Amino acid sequence: MAEQRDDLLIALRYALLKKGTKQKFSLFFLIIVSVLVIILDKLSYSYITKTRAVLNDFIYQVAIVTSSPEKFTKYLIDRGIHHYSVYDENNLLKEQNAELKAQLVNNQFLKTENEMLKEALKLSSNKSIEQDVSVIAKVVIDQESPYLKSFLLNKGTSDGVKKGMTVFSDKYLIGTIVEANYLTSRVLLINDLNSKIPVIIQDSNVNAILSGQGVKRRMVLDYLPEQYQLEPGRNIYTSGKDGILAAGIAVGETYYNEKDKIVEVRTLADLDQTLFVQITNGQLR
Amino acid sequence: MLSFKFIKEKFIKSLPLVILYFLSLNSFVLVNDIPNVDVFSFNLQMIIIYFYALKFPEYLGFGHVFLIGIFKDVLIGTPLGSTALCYLVLCLVATYLRNVTLRPRLASEWFTFVPALFFSNATYFTIINNFSNLSFYYVELLRVTFFTFLFFPIFYFFLNSHLKLYNKDNA
Numbered sequence: 001m002a003e004q005r006d007d008l009l010i011a012l013r014y015a016l017l018k019k020g021t022k023q024k025f026s027l028f029f030l031i032i033v034s035v036l037v038i039i040l041d042k043l044s045y046s047y048i049t050k051t052r053a054v055l056n057d058f059i060y061q062v063a064i065v066t067s068s069p070e071k072f073t074k075y076l077i078d079r080g081i082h083h084y085s086v087y088d089e090n091n092l093l094k095e096q097n098a099e100l101k102a103q104l105v106n107n108q109f110l111k112t113e114n115e116m117l118k119e120a121l122k123l124s125s126n127k128s129i130e131q132d133v134s135v136i137a138k139v140v141i142d143q144e145s146p147y148l149k150s151f152l153l154n155k156g157t158s159d160g161v162k163k164g165m166t167v168f169s170d171k172y173l174i175g176t177i178v179e180a181n182y183l184t185s186r187v188l189l190i191n192d193l194n195s196k197i198p199v200i201i202q203d204s205n206v207n208a209i210l211s212g213q214g215v216k217r218r219m220v221l222d223y224l225p226e227q228y229q230l231e232p233g234r235n236i237y238t239s240g241k242d243g244i245l246a247a248g249i250a251v252g253e254t255y256y257n258e259k260d261k262i263v264e265v266r267t268l269a270d271l272d273q274t275l276f277v278q279i280t281n282g283q284l285r
Numbered sequence: 286m287l288s289f290k291f292i293k294e295k296f297i298k299s300l301p302l303v304i305l306y307f308l309s310l311n312s313f314v315l316v317n318d319i320p321n322v323d324v325f326s327f328n329l330q331m332i333i334i335y336f337y338a339l340k341f342p343e344y345l346g347f348g349h350v351f352l353i354g355i356f357k358d359v360l361i362g363t364p365l366g367s368t369a370l371c372y373l374v375l376c377l378v379a380t381y382l383r384n385v386t387l388r389p390r391l392a393s394e395w396f397t398f399v400p401a402l403f404f405s406n407a408t409y410f411t412i413i414n415n416f417s418n419l420s421f422y423y424v425e426l427l428r429v430t431f432f433t434f435l436f437f438p439i440f441y442f443f444l445n446s447h448l449k450l451y452n453k454d455n456a
Contacts, residue, residue, distance in 0.1 A: 011384045023347055027380065030351045031373050037355070037366030042416045052365065059310075059359040066310040141360065148362050148419065179362065186362055193420040214422045 053181040060152055060184045064140045135159050135279040140184070142272075149192035149214055151175075153277065156183045161279055166245060168278045172269040173197075173238065173249045177279065185279075189271055190251060191219060198241040199251060202234040210236060210251060210265065217266040219252055230263040232256040297450055301337055302349050305330055309356040327432035330357075332440045334372055335401055338379035339394060341448060350376055363419065367412040375405040391441055398437050402430055 018026065040048050137155040155161050157180050165177045167187045175195065179186040188195060195212040199221070206228060208221040221230070234254045240247030250268055257264045308330050330353070337345035354369025361368070378401040386393065406426070413419055 007385075011381055023342065025346075025348050025351075027347055027373060027377050030347050031370065031377070034351065034354070034366045034370035034373060038364055038370065038412060038416055041365040056359050059356055063310045063356075063360055066307065070311055150362055152360075193422060194418070214425065 056179070056181045057156070057183045060141065060181070063152075064154075067141060135161055137161070137185070137277050137279055139275055139277065142274075148194075149189040149212065149271075150178070151187045151189065151274070151277075153185045153187060153279070154183070155279065156181045156185050158182050161185045162281070164244065165279050165281045166249075168280065169269045169271075169274045169276070171250070172267070173245070173251045174267070174269045174271060174274060174277065176244075187277070187279075190267060191215070191217065191271060196222075197245065197251060198239045199236045200239040200247075201230075201236055201254075204234075207239055207241070217271065219265045219267060221265055230254050230265075232263050235268075236265065297447070298344060300447060301333055301344055301444075302346075305333055305345075305349070305353050306356070309353045310360070325432055326429055327436050328429055329433075329440070330372070331375060331402065331405070331433050332437055333444070334375055335379050335398060335437075336441065336444045338376040339383050340389070342376075342380065342383070347373065347376055364412060364416045367409060367416070370412065371405050371409040374408045375401050378404050391438060394441070395434075395437050398434055402434060406430060 041052065135155050137153040137159075139151045140154045141152040153161075153167075161177060161180050163177055163180050166173060167175045167177065173190060175187040175189040175192075177185050178188040189212070190197060190210070191212040191214060193212055193214045195210075197210045198207065199210045200207055201221075206225060208224050211220050211222050213219055221236075224230075232254050235250055236252040236254070238245045238247055238249040238251055252265050252267050254263050254265055256262075334345065334350055338350075350372045351369045354367075354372045355365065357363075357368040358365050378397075382394075382397050382401070386397075410421070413421060
């Protein structure tokens with residue numbers, strides 16, 4: 001028994017300390033360095049944060065270059081798929097356009113009526129929160145990861161991007177900035193498991209928390225009232241209760257899942273197709 | 286003067302490192318880009334690192350493994366050094382197994398991949414849970430780990446062919 005334990009220790013010590021042929025570092029040394037890096041990263045002193053920002057920028061720039069062939073291949077495949085679906089898409093868009101035109105007329109009437117009522121009630125116009133920063137950025141890396149759903153953007157603190165700013169695609173909220181480097185930034189997408197947004201459901205006073213599932217566009221509503229039944233075709237807006245996001249930003253919609261025969265929630269923006277985004281520190285105008 | 290044979294030899298020898306750097310800097314994972322097939326996604330980097338650390342560690346500098354892990358951490362957004370440590374633990378288990386194995390066989394190397402994956406992922410869990418506020422897709426990670434284990438023999442065959450190619454050139 002003791003001999004077996006000695007053998008195990010000898011083999012382990014050999015594996016840790018012995019430098020093989022053409023190995024510059026032993027595993028033990030590199031493991032210690034890794035642990036130190038993890039601890040220093042956790043401590044987040046200002047000089048460490050700055051160093052990390054420089055390292056991030058450098059690696060992102062290298063990754064942008066190395067991932068260009070892959071992006072081009074994806075682009076070609078997407079164009080090919082898009083080419084075959086143009087006819088069906090056109091018919092669908094025609095129908096949607098007619099429907100939206102009808103809704104627009106109705107909305108203009110409601111807007112006028114709303115302004116008249118506000119004036120009658122002496123309510124100030126509901127301006128959204130600070131809107132002084134609005135940056136258009138390009139998605140440079142869309143890293144597929146089982147752990148985090150995020151995009152890397154080509155704008156950073158040099159363009160006024162700060163941690164916590166909101167990111168939109170096609171006027172729909174897609175996430176918030178979680179890391180701002182000098183030249184680049186990272187946006188945590190709303191479909192990430194770590195994303196929790198206080199929301200309100202259209203045509204109701206029901207509040208809930210919209211949580212990401214890490215699965216394409218699918219999301220879930222947490223903390224719904226008991227016995228509440230979701231109905232398909234309802235939009236979901238931010239409630240602004242977190243004090244960070246402005247109220248009334250369209251985030252998702254409910255739909256009927258034919259396969260599972262349940263009503264589910266999905267993002268309004270197609271995150272897989274997002275190429276350009278708008279970064280603001282409030283709601284879009 | 287650099288001969289063609291020398292360049293070819295260098296290229297073949299550094300191919301695993303080139304692939305590993307390429308994978309760490311790219312979001313490219315073949316199966317992730319094919320609808321309905323992305324359920325079979327697996328971690329090719331772990332297979333390559335385990336294979337070379339087990340059979341031919343001289344092809345795969347541990348310093349490079351560390352750097353590849355750092356690159357991956359930066360790109361994914363996980364705590365810096367966590368993937369590096371995870372890969373180094375994989376190398377450690379592989380090196381230990383290499384020292385205690387007398388007669389290597391595909392079956393034994395395949396099944397010893399299970400403890401290697403276990404220790405590596407356990408390290409990763411521990412770091413993520415204690416050094417960050419990130420939530421985990423446990424099921425997805427389990428699925429990726431399972432398919433990484435399952436596809437090991439297929440890549441074992443390809444990587445062995447690479448080794449044979451190198452050895453043939455050197456013969």
